[in-house]
Amino acid sequence: MPNSSIAPNSAPPTGIRGSFIDFVDDPFIQDEQASIRWIPDGLLVIQDGYIKAFGNYSQIAPAYDNLAIQTHDDRIIMPGLIDTHIHYPQTGMIAAYGEQLLEWLSRYTFPTEQKFKDKTYALEIAELFLDELLKNGTTTALIYAAVFPESVDAIFEAAQRRNLRLIAGKVMMDRNAPKDLCDTAETSYQESKALIQKWHQKGRLLYAVTPRFAGTSSRSQLDMAGKLLREFPGVYLQTHLSENRDEVAWIRELFPDSQDYLDVYDRSGLVQSRSVFAHGIHLSEREFQRLSEAESAIAFCPTSNLFLGSGLFNLARAKSADSPVKVGLGTDVGAGTSFSLLQTTNEAYKVAQLQGQKLSPLQAMFLATLGGARALSLEDKIGNFDVGKEADFIVLDDQATPLMALRNGSHDHQTLEALCDRIFSLVIMGDDRAIAATYIMGQPAHTR
């Protein structure tokens, strides 16, 4: 291909016309009206999968002769949803009965994850898993594979074929788990390193160093995770933090020298700006402050937190203006019982209500889009419709069921207040049926 600024091999641009909303700032911190960008008759111009232009149809369209335009009437077009915490090997064991965290792991999770040593099986589940993501409007996810490198290859291969912006990693786990599921500090380092070299930044794929949690990793293994982060500065760190009271007490016993749960990770150099900690329900003020200072993120997983009875995440504290912590939403399948980030916003709203906090419809949608992108340090690539970003987006149908049609059918759509009310119905009542279409790099990847 000749080196030319005209990029002669580019496909012609295409257009998407409709009612767009996205966020340009954080509605927890800034004024809501200033945070949202609502374009009732907008045009999104896409070329080679990237956003080339975005704005009012009347302003953008004249610059593009013969643009092939697809129009979505009576819909809301939003950036793709971002799931900051999910376990793909747990897809088939979703909704397992009756336990809280530690018993749930040993009774259901560990036996299930054994199967992912088999690459063929892992690939089969990986495909089903990605189908579910796209069907639910999720275009990016931060994913735990199993302890076996084969399981990581499977999810990355499947994601690569679909050209998805995904982050995943091999679980590191060297104690307090069945022997067949354990690696060692050294093998986990070597295997993770090989996977990073194989997959990180291959196309849209990114790697996350993934010690499951402090309960199943020795200090040596956590140190090895830290070593990987130093050797490969662009990779992510994902783990679990302060999910359940029994777990917190157990971690205190396992690491008596650490001042608190977060400090266990900090001492191995794991608390940094590309670190995503799932849950964070029982954090001290010191831990919140340290997360804020380190620019680490919390994956808030309300469905899972309720399902396992873990507790209520203090979202208002996490998003406090003084020392804010980045927060994204996680479905946490299989302890979360739905792939839908809309059902997850529903549960997030309830967690807030139970604490006398308010989660507005726009705040909820921010968490699921730009908030998630920021939590994953991907706001330069995804999360809203800024020019130059990757064109991952969804088309929402707020009349997807007869009941939603009754509720939303008579609304005028001309004011921001009416729009927010429609969005709230998606936040509370929406599921996969409300996702009319999911686009990846400008191409339809799922249509209802």
Next chain:
Amino acid sequence: MPNSSIAPNSAPPTGIRGSFIDFVDDPFIQDEQASIRWIPDGLLVIQDGYIKAFGNYSQIAPAYDNLAIQTHDDRIIMPGLIDTHIHYPQTGMIAAYGEQLLEWLSRYTFPTEQKFKDKTYALEIAELFLDELLKNGTTTALIYAAVFPESVDAIFEAAQRRNLRLIAGKVMMDRNAPKDLCDTAETSYQESKALIQKWHQKGRLLYAVTPRFAGTSSRSQLDMAGKLLREFPGVYLQTHLSENRDEVAWIRELFPDSQDYLDVYDRSGLVQSRSVFAHGIHLSEREFQRLSEAESAIAFCPTSNLFLGSGLFNLARAKSADSPVKVGLGTDVGAGTSFSLLQTTNEAYKVAQLQGQKLSPLQAMFLATLGGARALSLEDKIGNFDVGKEADFIVLDDQATPLMALRNGSHDHQTLEALCDRIFSLVIMGDDRAIAATYIMGQPAHTR
């Protein structure tokens, strides 16, 4: 028609064959295995809408030559679901944003209920409402209409056409609400009395005296409600009780002479065996004991309780063996955000988990069927497949979505444990899509 024991005008019996489960006792009190009746290959014989025979296919079938049998393979057939608390005028205002109870009433509920003075509008919503019930597998509900008698006529007329076993009543409300929505103690008495005479025990319909709650009824009005109960011993009483802390404090101010919230109702003679109190979240031990003694019921509405941030119902206390209180499930639409009693069991499970209680799959399904029938004192008519009862039932599909098919597809169905696991997936992941069919008096009333 000749007076004959052979009932010559009866239709010939018909049969339903498949895997049946129902309850013959309370799995909160009795052993679960002894409470459930599971017939993997069962036959239900129906004549004139009533259950004529029920048991193993091989035992029942020989007695019926030429029986027209409909078979439901790979499904679970259960008694129809029972919703013990729902507001039909709130159908179109489901999922209204951002308030807790008292503000929510004045901001959303009261303006919406104004519209139900118009019989035509009320009928239109009543039909949509009943469509939603049946689509979600709900065959019986205890329903609040609006304050206008027209709104009661509308729901009963619509229910009569569908031959549903429903209980409903006119809201009584004589203070602390918009003037247009208020009746008086005297008019509420007269209007309720006329409605009882018009509708109670007309076909399958039953009437409930319905003071909204102590906050919007004067002592005189509550006394009038008590008078109606004495004059018409078969009618029901429904109201709200102890939903929200601000509400409880306000009721204490309004009725300083009463020892607690329940006592406010007790002093007007409203605490009896056909009384159903919605919520009961912040009850004292005395109130639980009094409810137990009076054989009153609580409608547990977990979705609504979480959505409005009202709190966590103490199900374990309510169902304690020493002084048990009858409990049914309520969706509480529109503060509940789904018509699905399966989604309601999901939320009930979470409310239990957050309190360190366990709600087993069988207990959850008991609450939605026989438990609900007992809460409504209708266990002689509905709630399980006992011979002589009305044949309202549903056909459940535990592979209704690709994800449920993955989870449940590989299960053998030959043990009670495996069955419970499948049921749990319905309890947690089920919604209207899991309802393959709903039958009313033996006739299909909804098919997916």
